[in-house]
Amino acid sequence: MTSSSFTPQCPVPHVESDSIQLAHGEGARLTRRLIREELLCAFANPFLSPLADSATLPAVEGPIVMTTDSSVVSPLFFPGGNIGSLAVYSAINDLAVSGAFPLYLSLALILEEGLSIDTLRRVVASISEAARTCGVPIVTGDTKVVPRGAADKLFICTTGIGRQRKDVDAGVQRVRPSDKILISGTMGDHGLAVLSAREGLDLGDNLISDSAPLHDLVDRLLESGAEVRFMRDPTRGGVAAVLHELVEQFSFAIRLDEASLPISPVARGACELLGLDALHIANEGKLLAVVSEKTAGAAIEALRGHPLGAHATIIGEIADSPSAEVLLVNRFGQVRNIDEPSGAPLPRIC
Amino acid sequence: MKYVDEYRDPRLAERLVEKLHKMVTRPWTVMEVCGGQTHTLVRSGIDRMIPPDLRLVHGPGCPVCVTPLEMIDRALVIAARPEVTFCSFGDMLRVPGTARDLLSVRASGGDVRIVYSPLDAVTLAQKNPKREVVFFAVGFETTAPATALALIQARRLGLRNLSILAAHVLVLPAMEMVVTAPGNRVQGFLAAGHVCAVMGYEAHHEFAARHRVPIVLTGFEPVDLLEGLLMLSTQMEQGRHEAENQYARSVSESGNRHAQQVIAEVYEICDRPWRGLGVLPHSGLRLRKEYHDMDAERRFASNTFASVEPRECRSGEILIGLLRPDRCEAFGTRCTPEQPLGAPMVSSEGACAAYWKYGRAQRRV
Numbered sequence: 242m243t244s245s246s247f248t249p250q251c252p253v254p255h256v257e258s259d260s261i262q263l264a265h266g267e268g269a270r271l272t273r274r275l276i277r278e279e280l281l282c283a284f285a286n287p288f289l290s291p292l293a294d295s296a297t298l299p300a301v302e303g304p305i306v307m308t309t310d311s312s313v314v315s316p317l318f319f320p321g322g323n324i325g326s327l328a329v330y331s332a333i334n335d336l337a338v339s340g341a342f343p344l345y346l347s348l349a350l351i352l353e354e355g356l357s358i359d360t361l362r363r364v365v366a367s368i369s370e371a372a373r374t375c376g377v378p379i380v381t382g383d384t385k386v387v388p389r390g391a392a393d394k395l396f397i398c399t400t401g402i403g404r405q406r407k408d409v410d411a412g413v414q415r416v417r418p419s420d421k422i423l424i425s426g427t428m429g430d431h432g433l434a435v436l437s438a439r440e441g442l443d444l445g446d447n448l449i450s451d452s453a454p455l456h457d458l459v460d461r462l463l464e465s466g467a468e469v470r471f472m473r474d475p476t477r478g479g480v481a482a483v484l485h486e487l488v489e490q491f492s493f494a495i496r497l498d499e500a501s502l503p504i505s506p507v508a509r510g511a512c513e514l515l516g517l518d519a520l521h522i523a524n525e526g527k528l529l530a531v532v533s534e535k536t537a538g539a540a541i542e543a544l545r546g547h548p549l550g551a552h553a554t555i556i557g558e559i560a561d562s563p564s565a566e567v568l569l570v571n572r573f574g575q576v577r578n579i580d581e582p583s584g585a586p587l588p589r590i591c
Numbered sequence: 592m593k594y595v596d597e598y599r600d601p602r603l604a605e606r607l608v609e610k611l612h613k614m615v616t617r618p619w620t621v622m623e624v625c626g627g628q629t630h631t632l633v634r635s636g637i638d639r640m641i642p643p644d645l646r647l648v649h650g651p652g653c654p655v656c657v658t659p660l661e662m663i664d665r666a667l668v669i670a671a672r673p674e675v676t677f678c679s680f681g682d683m684l685r686v687p688g689t690a691r692d693l694l695s696v697r698a699s700g701g702d703v704r705i706v707y708s709p710l711d712a713v714t715l716a717q718k719n720p721k722r723e724v725v726f727f728a729v730g731f732e733t734t735a736p737a738t739a740l741a742l743i744q745a746r747r748l749g750l751r752n753l754s755i756l757a758a759h760v761l762v763l764p765a766m767e768m769v770v771t772a773p774g775n776r777v778q779g780f781l782a783a784g785h786v787c788a789v790m791g792y793e794a795h796h797e798f799a800a801r802h803r804v805p806i807v808l809t810g811f812e813p814v815d816l817l818e819g820l821l822m823l824s825t826q827m828e829q830g831r832h833e834a835e836n837q838y839a840r841s842v843s844e845s846g847n848r849h850a851q852q853v854i855a856e857v858y859e860i861c862d863r864p865w866r867g868l869g870v871l872p873h874s875g876l877r878l879r880k881e882y883h884d885m886d887a888e889r890r891f892a893s894n895t896f897a898s899v900e901p902r903e904c905r906s907g908e909i910l911i912g913l914l915r916p917d918r919c920e921a922f923g924t925r926c927t928p929e930q931p932l933g934a935p936m937v938s939s940e941g942a943c944a945a946y947w948k949y950g951r952a953q954r955r956v
Contacts, residue, residue: 440707509592515707516939572601573813575636577949580928 261356266386276384279361280350283369288345288380296380298345304405306341308332312397315589317364319438321431321450324397325367327525327591330454331476332401333375337456338472338528340463341403346372348382349398354389364395375454377401409463415470418493418561421537423530425458425544426451426552427505428480429512429522431591437511444514447507453526458549465543468533475529476591478582480556481520481567483529485581488565497557497569497579521582523591531559594840598812599635607817608640614824615642620776621823622912624766625783626653626940627811633945635813641820648776648912649945651765652783654730655682655938656910657865658758660898663688666727666756669891670696670703676719678712679727681705685928685937689898709734709741709755716745716753725887728755733785735759735876736850739857742878742885754887757878760863762786763794764874769911770802777912779823781809781816784838789854791846795834803832810838857882866934867900867907906933909942916946923947 264271281290288296312328329346336343348368352361372379434450436442455474463469475483484495497520504512504519512519526549532540537555544550560568567579597603623629629649632638638647651657667688670677677693684693684705697703702722706712709726716724728738738755745753762783769777782795787808799806805826809819819837826833836842854876863875878886903921908914916922916935926932928947935941 442707506592513592513595571635572599573604573636573640574601575639577634577636580948 259358261352261354261358261361261386263354263386263388266352266384272384279358279365280382280384283365284348284372284379284382286378286380288378289382296345296347298380298402301344301404303407306336306339306403306405307400308335308339308403309398309400310335312399312591313393313589314435314591315393316435316439317360317394319435319450320448321434322452322525323364323367324395325364326371327452328397328399329368329371329375329377330452330525331591332399333377334455334474334525336401336403337454337459338474339403340406340409340459340472342406343375343377343401343403343456345380345402346377347400348379350382350384351392351396351398352384352386353392353394354386356394361395364397368397371454375456406463409469414491416487416491416493416531416559417470418559419534420470420531420559421534421555422484422495422497422557422559423532423537423540423544423553424475424480424503424556425455425528425550426526427503427508428475428524428527429504429508429517429519431525432479432522433508433511433517435591436515442511442515444511445507447505448511451524451526453549455526455528455549458528458544458547461543461547461550462528462530462540465536465539467536467540467543469530469540470533471531473529474524475527476523476525479519479521479523480529481518481579482581484567484579487531488567492563492565494560494562494564495557495567496560496576497567499569499571501554501556503552503554503556520579525591534558595812598810598814600814603814604640604817607814607821611645611817611821611824612642614821614828615644616828618644618646619778619824619827620646620648621779621781621820621827622648622650622769622777623781623809623816624650624652624762625785625811626650626656626938626942626945627785628652628781628783628809628816629942630940630945630949631811631813631816634949637813637816641817645820645824648915649909649942650769650780650912651865651868651910652731652762653910653935653938653940653942654734654758654760655686656906656934656941657760657765657868658686658729658934659864659866660689660900661864662756662758664898665888665893667691667693667696668893669725669756669887671699671701672723672891674723675891676702676704676715676722676724677727678704678706678715678724680707680729682937682939683727683729685931686934687901687931709738710744713741713745713748713750713753716750717748720752722752723890724753725891726753726755727758729758731760731762731783731786732789732854735858736789736847736853739853742857742882743853745885754885754890755878756887757858757876759858759876760865761860761874761876763798764871765865765868766798767802768868768871770804772911774913777804779805779827780807781819781823782806782834784808784810784815784842787836787838787846788841789847789850791844792834792836792842793844799832799834805832806834808834808836808838808842810841865910867910901932904932906935906943909935916943917950919943
């Protein structure tokens, strides 16, 4: 039985308070009511509904892949998404870029006393919608309430379980010189959208988070026959952080071409204004892949055939140089280092 | 992007580089005053495209870098007070004081916020009437009008819980110090365009004539800097010493009179210590008597700290162009952005930061 064939029977929500109280986390009547009326209805599926302490899942053929993620973004709602859908996509994307089909999610909510029930409902609806769209049921969960000030409104932890694909072996050890580095679209949109929403910066209406699930796009890429050596979703620290992680693990340099870096005009304007580098800024719906030189064209074509990859482009290549560093060739033909982001210019963006 | 792309045009840059190579016939040493210009030069690789005879040295125009250690320590003490919400621009947070930095004050419970404008501090003070909001007013004549406006607005709103820690400095006295320092090699200046956009450049004419040194007021994009270098080289080769304006799209002779009035209403000129350089006469701005009640230094008087400069940090020499960042023995080893000895390694306009961020590959090639 799949989650979609199970039709839950939801009573009309009946909650006595319009905000979360400590009692909602004490395990007694209010806790049960909160779970039953606010959460179970939204997520109902046969694995979750018995409300046992754990979910029993069917056997999976081949290796299973597991990931976990915490979402602490502030503000909870931002242009293009919210903490709920973000938490779902984060786990799904980590599985997808690891070469796994996402199967199940767990969900842990940490609620701050005083959080409005209405906010909780909106976030829960978004989690439910995101999980449903991705076809990945939430099979187990936990809810805690902490006193006012001990958390900032709402934190979410998601764990994802997936089945390793047979057709993929994306690992650093297979990366070699002349391989191409691809990105599925513009850089920095999520981090800038959240920063702009949080700080009330009026940077233009088009600054929208790219928060999205990548599993379909990854499917498209892997099924194109492209020789994919490495995949990652460049979240915190942006593309620069992922590339540094990559060069640290093997002894080649990476050479990026400044003119080919995809950045939307509004994001570019925001970066200019704030003195930020889009290479350092988080994405939540972008795929970065290293693909063999000869299949890079096919890979780009496959990515562009998907709405999330319409602006996919080659941004650089693995250079035949033993120095483990990330370099950029600028418009004047000069080479410079791309540094790892240091410090925390953009805290709590995911 | 308009007003940006045309100043980053590779073909235009190439033509200017060619002209520079033809113009420069003997060795010259020139200083770009502003740290923003240093970053563009190193980031774009212009420092490697120009004739080798044209030597660039990097100037003191990084306000975060020249803020004296005593002032940073004072900021740290104020920021740690339980009743204070301490606001600062982002790149001040990792600047090391004697014992710690603002980030570690925040980690141990201090309410330290990054703001993007001094007016954000006014809003914070309005929204949090029970908090003492303090803004760390660092910067040259470019940011002084904004901090002055914040105080004027706070006064208008009747806010009693806003004060500023004033650490504003002025550019010309620093250029004066460079050009009169024993052993000075600087033969021409690219002056800081943004400062002149506020202050104009009437005073630069007198400065150029008095010190017999050519000055070109220059912008911050690659083509601006190449054009500025070409104008400066032309003057030097022709034996002229005038103040010329490359940045005419932003700078006028008399500057922004309204901004100057705002500065004059709130601040007065004072002697000010610069980190690594000592006290420079008439080089800073302090609050006028009418604004003493909004002076955080007075409101939170404290002198219980003894500031000690790290002995190994040579930022004083870096800031007046006597030492190139990558020639400092601590560069990249005992001094990195994560463990800085001095501000130039962590400020967004610091010369050491520019060399660390962009320059490592270039010097090895």
